[in-house]
Structure formats: C-alpha cells, structure tokens
Amino acid sequence: GDSVTQMEGPVTLSEEAFLTINCTYTATGYPSLFWYVQYPGEGLQLLLKATKADDKGSNKGFEATYRKETTSFHLEKGSVQVSDSAVYFCALSEGQAGTALIFGKGTTLSVSS
Amino acid sequence: GAVVSQHPSRVICKSGTSVKIECRSLDFQATTMFWYRQFPKQSLMLMATSNEGSKATYEQGVEKDKFLINHASLTLSTLTVTSAHPEDSSFYICSASPVSYEQYFGPGTRLTVT
Numbered sequence: 372g373d374s375v376t377q378m379e380g381p382v383t384l385s386e387e388a389f390l391t392i393n394c395t396y397t398a399t400g401y402p403s404l405f406w407y408v409q410y411p412g413e414g415l416q417l418l419l420k421a422t423k424a425d426d427k428g429s430n431k432g433f434e435a436t437y438r439k440e441t442t443s444f445h446l447e448k449g450s451v452q453v454s455d456s457a458v459y460f461c462a463l464s465e466g467q468a469g470t471a472l473i474f475g476k477g478t479t480l481s482v483s484s
Numbered sequence: 485g486a487v488v489s490q491h492p493s494r495v496i497c498k499s500g501t502s503v504k505i506e507c508r509s510l511d512f513q514a515t516t517m518f519w520y521r522q523f524p525k526q527s528l529m530l531m532a533t534s535n536e537g538s539k540a541t542y543e544q545g546v547e548k549d550k551f552l553i554n555h556a557s558l559t560l561s562t563l564t565v566t567s568a569h570p571e572d573s574s575f576y577i578c579s580a581s582p583v584s585y586e587q588y589f590g591p592g593t594r595l596t597v598t
Contacts, residue, residue, distance in 0.1 A: 414591035471518050476527040
C-alpha cells in the first residue's frame with residue numbers, strides 16, 4: 372500500500388540555520404503531496420502542497436519540490452525562526468478530492484534563539 | 485479560510501461510559517469528513533471516512549460498533565466512543581474536505597479514560 376517515510380526527529384537548530392526535513396513516499400499512482408504543520412496545542416495546518424511531478428510548493432519561506440524520479444518531497448527553509456518550532460508531517464493523497472491522507476510519523480523541530 | 489471546529493477539546497470520562505465528539509465545518513460544506521487518531525509522538529492514523537447521508541467506511545482494525553460515526557449534515561459529523569476503556573485514551577482529530585484535494589483539520593479532542 373501507499374506509505375510516507377520522513378526523517379525521525381527531533382531536529383534541533385539555532386535560529387537562522389538551514390532546515391531540511393526529508394520525506395519519501397511509495398504510491399501506486401500519481402499522488403498529491405503535502406506538508407502539514409502542527410504547532411503546540413493546535414490542530415494541523417496545511418503548509419504547502421504539490422499536485423504533480425516537478426511542482427514546487429512554497430509558503431512562509433518553506434519550500435518542497437515533488438521529485439517523481441526519487442519519490443521525494445523534502446521540506447526546506449533557508450533560515451528558521453523560533454516560531455517555526457512545531458511538528459511537521461509529510462502526507463500524500465491518491466485519487467480524487469475527498470480521499471484520505473496518508474501521513475508520515477512527523478518530525479519535531481525545535482529552534483532556539 | 486476554511487475552519488473546522490471540534491467539541492469538546494478535552495474530555496475525561498470513566499471506564500465504561502460513552503463520549504461523543506463533534507466535528508463541524510464552519511464556513512463550508514463538507515461532503516466527506518475523516519476521523520483520525522493520533523498516539524503520542526506518532527502519526528495520524530485514519531480511523532474512518534464519513535460521507536454525508538451514508539454509512540461510514542472504517543479502516544481495517546477499527547471497531548465500527550465501538551466508534552460510532554454519524555454524518556448527519558454537510559457541516560457536522562460526530563464520533564461516539566462507546567463503552568470507553570483506558571486504551572481508548574488518545575487524541576482524536578477530524579478533517580473535512582470540500583470539493584478540492586485539501587483537507588481542513590479540526591484542533592483535535594484529547595480523550596482520557598480513567
């Protein structure tokens with residue numbers, strides 16, 4: 372079945388450091404790919420998405436490129452802030468609208484000043 | 485943006501009792517809603533897919549008689565944990581999907597069964 376694998380955390384960085392969180396997937400078809408963020412005490416929020424190969428999703432300084440050849444969707448940010456501390460989930464969705472998401476296990480990011 | 489609410493945000497109940505959790509889409513209609521369960525430091529696991537006006541579709545290993553789902557309208561789905569036991573303690577999250585690939589998540593409900 373479809374699955375998502377993301378790097379285990381926690382990831383601990385100093386403010387303004389470069390961030391990469393790796394995410395790879397297995398899927399039978401051509402999924403849409405997502406990154407969700409969960410801030411402490413809050414629900415999941417969509418951070419960015421890409422719906423086809425070579426698409427780049429971006430938001431709030433975060434970027435991820437849908438790489439079909441490597442089945443990857445790594446999350447990057449050039450300069451992290453303390454406010455980026457959260458849990459980040461990579462996810463995929465196959466098929467049409469209304470299809471459930473398959474999540475990775477989540478990566479906790481902790482940024483210190 | 486699309487907002488999904490859940491109520492209650494936290495609930496503590498005694499073993500053997502039932503608990504109902506509501507999930508509402510506040511500013512859009514959701515034909516489909518999803519219920520997930522999140523264990524500490526683990527990912528979200530899909531429990532069931534709820535379609536308005538029809539029976540929910542449960543994932544393998546999820547007891548449909550224990551986790552009753554009702555999707556009575558295009559803006560409301562409820563999850564009832566029946567005869568709750570301590571092992572049912574968890575974080576339950578719903579999401580709602582309008583007519584796009586995106587899902588909008590509720591803030592979650594922390595259930596503690598004593």
